[in-house]
């Protein structure tokens with residue numbers, strides 16, 4: 001009798017610990033892990049956004065090359081975008097310097113890269129390629 005009761009309690013404690021661990025892990029994951037870089041991150045250089053510290057400004061690498069430096073490009077509104085995957089993709093689809101820097105094939109391939117925000121909001125929209 002006594003032993004089964006102890007085992008029962010131990011099981012309950014384990015389950016409880018496991019739950020606590022999961023909660024702790026989930027909390028840690030959402031609060032301290034930086035978001036993974038999106039697929040268009042390679043085509044931009046990030047700078048701090050003084051108006052909104054949570055959204056870094058992405059400066060287009062092709063524009064930086066075209067205009068001769070980050071310092072120049074980041075002052076041009078047409079070379080900068082908030083660092084969000086879907087905004088960056090829209091930006092690249094319109095940026096002349098980007099289209100000049102890559103072949104038509106590469107531009108198509110890069111613009112077809114999935115955007116994480118797409119998956120969350122519209123899971124069925126991007127099945128056709």
Ligand SMILES: [Zn+2]
Pocket residue numbers: 060061062063078079095096097098
């Ligand atoms: Zn650009």
